[in-house]
Amino acid sequence: MMRCDEMAEAMFPHPCPSPNGGGVLHVASPSGRGRRTTVRRVRECRRRSPASAAGFSLLEVLAAFVILALVGTALFRVFSGALGNVAVSDEYSRATLYAESRLAAIAVEAPLREGVQQGTSDDGYYAWSAKTEPYTPPGITADMDSATATMAIRLWRLGVTVRWPGVAGSERSIALATLRVAPRELNP
Secondary structure: OOOHHHHHHHHOOOOOOOOOOOOOEEEEOOOOOOOEEEEOOHHHHHHHOHHHHOOOOHHHHHHHHHHHHHHHHHHHHHHHHHHHHHHHHHHHHHHHHHHHHHHHHHHHHOOOOOEEEEEEOOOOOOEEEEEEEEOOOOOOOHHHHHHHOOOOEEEEEEEEEEEEEOHHHOEEEEEEEEEEEEEHHHOO
16 A cells, blocks of 8 residues: 555656655644655755746846737738728729719710710819710721611710829829710710
8 A cells, every 4th residue: 555645746746856855844644643744845946946946037028028029010010001901992992983973974964975074073082084985896897887887876985084192192093984875866
């Protein structure tokens, strides 16, 4: 049968064993039967290996703060760049919506005629120019072109370019184009 001190040592081995048995301290068991338990002195273990019982050194703490600062700076740059991209994306989305509305308005406001129109948005941020011109599909022969001149409808190409100020004095722009069919009698 195993003694109490052997059982305690087997179940909870001490991380810092001493060469001389570790200064044994005898304690009576709670039952009062006089059994003794071997307990190693913690003080003796600390005297022999102070590095294992110590906390973090100042150098380790400073190194951790430097690494944390570098990671924080990198994350800040990533997030600020992402916010800048969101702002630019919002400007392009608004310009695209404005160009689409100008394309829709060209055919509705007046009959289609060859020419150029210009203007600015209500807030003055976006400047636009629209060009209307007859459209001839690629690969059309002279016979086909003369045949289309006799048709009751005509194909028009409508193009809108929207410009707005960018960063550092640069200018950003977006261009959209579409084809529309209009009756020939409305076109002089």
